[in-house]
Amino acid sequence: MQNRKEYLKQLLQQKEWKQEDRDWLLQYLNENDLTDLKDAASAAYEADLQSTDPVLEREHSARILEQIHQRISLPKGAVVRSMWFSRWKVAAAAIIILVAGAGILSLFRKPVKQLLVTAEKQRKTFTLPDGTIVYLEPGTTIQYATSYGKEERNVTLTGEALFKVEKDDAHPFIVASSLISTRVLGTSFNMEVRNSSEAKVVVLNGMVQVEAKGEENQQGKELILTANKSAVYNKDTHLLEMSDATDDARFYSQKQQGRFVYDGEELIKVVNDLQRYYNAEIRLDKRIQHCAFYGDVNIVDDLEKALDLIAVSLNAKINKDKNGNGYMIAGGNCQ
Template identity: 35%
Template sequence: MHSSRLAYLFHKYINKEYTPIEKEELMLLIKQGENDEALKKLISDMMAESNDEMELPVESGDAILQSVLAKEAYTGIYVPVARKRHRLKRVSIAAASIAVCMLTVYLVGYKTGGKKEVAKQEIRAPAVEVSTGTAQRKTVRLPDGTQVWLSPSTVLEYPSAFGGGTREVKLSGEAFFEVAHDARNPFIITSDNIQTKVLGTSFNIQAYHNQKKIAVMVVTGKVKLSNLGAMHDKIENVEIAANQKAVFDKNTDRFIKEDADTVAAPNMLKRKEGEFVYKNERLQKLIDDLQEYFGVNIQVAREIRECKVTANFYVTDDLQDTLEPIAISVNGDLQKNNNEFFINGKGCPE
């Protein structure tokens, strides 16, 4: 039964008439060692039937069969074809040679019991890039079901289809992630030299090129952070769980791990709706973020840069209306010159 079914599926595959289920069934039959001889005969018969239509050097045919049946790694076999004037009977020259080579790739992958050899032959899925401008937000649904909320001035790059055992994306800017759980395929975000690896969780990552720090705060689950471009010999790894935050300082090339208060992490959820909440944050940090979000130059007097402030706003709000209460909270005043702002002050309130 197996041999007749193998022949049926083999010819369906060669003629490109197979369904996805039939293709999977063929690969499973091929994986069984008891079908090696039947498979060898099918390939030999196909070559013999096509002999009048294409000239296949003996050594090339042997190399194909040996690479399949001897379970050798497939490195690519050149199959020269010489056309003759009479019409093809069953299989076109191009289809016959290409089909054998394609089948060889699949056979080697299955016969070695793994996906490494096959993965090397896979074509990378086209990259997709989504970006936001100043005062703009976007929501993106990735191929695996992961949802991403992009903050202003952000660029997210990801493949149109995930493969190869991982789900990898690149981020420049800020985004909130709700990662679809998949224990077999870790989700990896690369921002500059920092890699964030998760299985399924929700967290916010801020990694603007213009800022000296990269911050990750976890709302649910757990993530692992790695410094791939470490100046020191050993790559630094940090794990953080819910209500924890890790900050990477580009100047010191080090992570700082801290426990967030019970309000900070849940406040990150509000960013999904476009509301940005800050509690007891350094004024200069808030101003740095506002410059990224609104694309406007904002200067702060040196004496009040380290003052702690509390604020909330939407990126659709008027920037001046957002800055005025912030200036008042630090006993300062707001000045505007064309499209630039300056917050003046003599010192932090007691």
């Protein structure tokens, strides 16, 4: 017998099988190690994705499954006493047969995922098929099925994103992550899961249900959040805690709108916003930390333009670090 993996590959390319082919496959499926089958099926699956041949419609699946039984000579109700097959082994055989024919059935094909990715210094706005708007922060990945919105609205998040969810009472919107799961019907919220130990959700408006995925006593614990509230889950302490998040909600809301508006805010809060958005270090002279600031910062402007606006309003100076990693707002006075 030739190399087993090559033989499986050859079977995938054959339209018809001989009796010895069927016997060999049945014997192979009864083995514990099906690594070669998985590799061959995976390669065939990827090739099928690139094919221009149409995938068979689901309504034809019943007839084709009948043909599968005929190909491997398994009549309905037959009891094979010499071998025992678990359901997944039979399914694996079915996949191979279907690949060898007209393509992989939708019934057996793994759901194809859509992937949204932002680079480390990139922000992106994306609209999901149901109209939900997603604002992705740098270094973020979101996955969702191509069937999104038809039966369910599920996405998986790594990183940070703000979701403006289109209301749909029949299909809750669910954001899954490694630490928490968030479920809503229609609202705006920000969710951040940037490491393996902590996750945070901030609600801008509406209502959100947050569920912890901890392994110990907090597993399954839920919190219901309303506007201006946040939930933080810590995997190390296994605690899911709710707190006021008025400042965070304001920050996310204004960031979504594209402009930070300040009407007498203390300068230290303004600087904190700029550090968060531009991911830069900004130091502030203690004498002007509590000065009131009036002005708007457009998020399309670069950081130095925003800092110049502050400097002019307070008669201060902006000094850039020699290493270029941060800024210092020095001098000036509260007017």
